[in-house]
Amino acid sequence: MERNKTLQELVWLCQKIGRKIDYVQGGGGNISVKLDSQYMAIKASGFRLDQVTEEDGYVIVDYQKIKSFYENVNLSQNKDYEKESLEIAQKSSLSFSGKVLRPSVEVGFHSVLDRYVIHSHSVYANILACSCEGRQLCYQIFKDKNFNFIWIPYINPGFSLTIEIANQLRSLPAEDKRPKVIFMENHGLIVSSDNLKEVYEVHERVNLLIKRWFKIRGRYPSCVLKQIGDNRYQSRTRFILDFIKSEKFEFELFEKYPLYPDQLVYINSSLYAENPKIEIDLQRGRVIYNAAYSEALATEETLLAYLYVITKINKFSLTIKTMSQNEMEYIKNWESEKYRKELLKKMAK
Structure with missing residues (x-):
């Protein structure tokens, strides 16, 4: 009992x-x-x-x-x-x-x-x-x-x-x-x-x-995804779309500012892969995920959190503290994170 x-x-x-x-x-x-x-x-x-x-x-x-x-x-x-x-x-x-x-x-x-x-x-x-x-x-x-x-x-x-x-x-x-x-x-x-x-x-x-x-006021942004094909979802999250349309966005952003392990697991590994699971179309201001819904949502939530933290650090005139190259390599090769990512894929099926 x-x-x-x-x-x-x-x-x-x-x-x-x-x-x-x-x-x-x-x-x-x-x-x-x-x-x-x-x-x-x-x-x-x-x-x-x-x-x-x-x-x-x-x-x-x-x-x-x-x-x-x-x-x-x-x-x-x-x-x-x-x-x-x-x-x-x-x-x-x-x-x-x-x-x-x-x-x-x-x-x-x-x-x-x-x-x-x-x-x-x-x-x-x-x-x-x-x-x-x-x-x-x-x-x-x-x-x-x-x-x-x-x-x-x-x-x-x-x-x-x-x-x-x-x-x-x-x-x-x-x-x-x-x-x-x-x-x-x-x-x-x-x-x-x-x-x-x-x-x-x-x-x-x-x-x-x-x-x-x-003095952070207002509600945290919601994640919104729209299905546009089989295992293909488009971001409708306003905060993300506004960020990638702004002058602050550059494709090297995620490699330039590695903040924490989940960013490397969900974003960097999906964006900089041979067959990227994240497509960022700057001309049209679009973000598309080539993944099952649960994986697309996990990536979208992680992307939103990352951009939110970067935005606030800059807004409050703080200095971004990044992970070192060795720390990044450890996470990329970490068996536990590979297991977690594979389980996410299996659960999505």
Whole structure:
């Protein structure tokens, strides 16, 4: 009975956060809830948050096994820790309903944080996370608030990110309250708490405070797609179309300003491929996706978020902070992201 109630809490959180495309785009972001002292339910890799139900879209893992791995890992050895951490996560997963799903690649840091964890790719948090001035602005925006935060400089997702978060938490003075909020440079936002109401409200408050600081008013743009053929969709999202018609747009934009992993996975890999899945027609001011609806929508949401963040960073006279070439190469060759993209294609069929 208790487990069913906790699964309902997971679904509630996933639906509340997942329905807002200014918080998560496509299959990005993830949410977890610890069911008891041993097991945790977390969104499955490749699923959208708003696809999570009590029957599907999540994985139950033995988070104590995963946590123990990170607490006892010997970093002096010459081996592929990323691969080992994925194997540990998979072995710690319980299969049910005849399905074999992968837990989110970020299952590591979910295991070491509080009972409820929201990891979003909020466009408001990413105005800070993708600007050189973001860290310093956090200290101004969130001073005198009733939650602590830490800032994680960009680090490769997965194993390395979990190790860095665990190290930062361990290095805090004993008298400091455990931070509720974590900003990840060129990545996004994490909020964690042992209280369901608090984790949701703090996530909302962080985003609201950023919007108030920058005086961001009005609703976030909606994504609108029109089917124009078999697996062919045209963008009708006004914000995107206005941007590509403006003098600010150039085809090299996405390579010139790599902001975060999802941009590389959904946009760059689709635009700069041999058979591009995104067609940008500057003369006609059109954006067309050659993909099934779910993949086209994920790409459209990611494109909108990326252009929105770029626009706001420029508007507020901040300096764009980009990923390095090595960081980009890591994501392009990352097996976990290839898996997520392939699963999206399969789910679209």
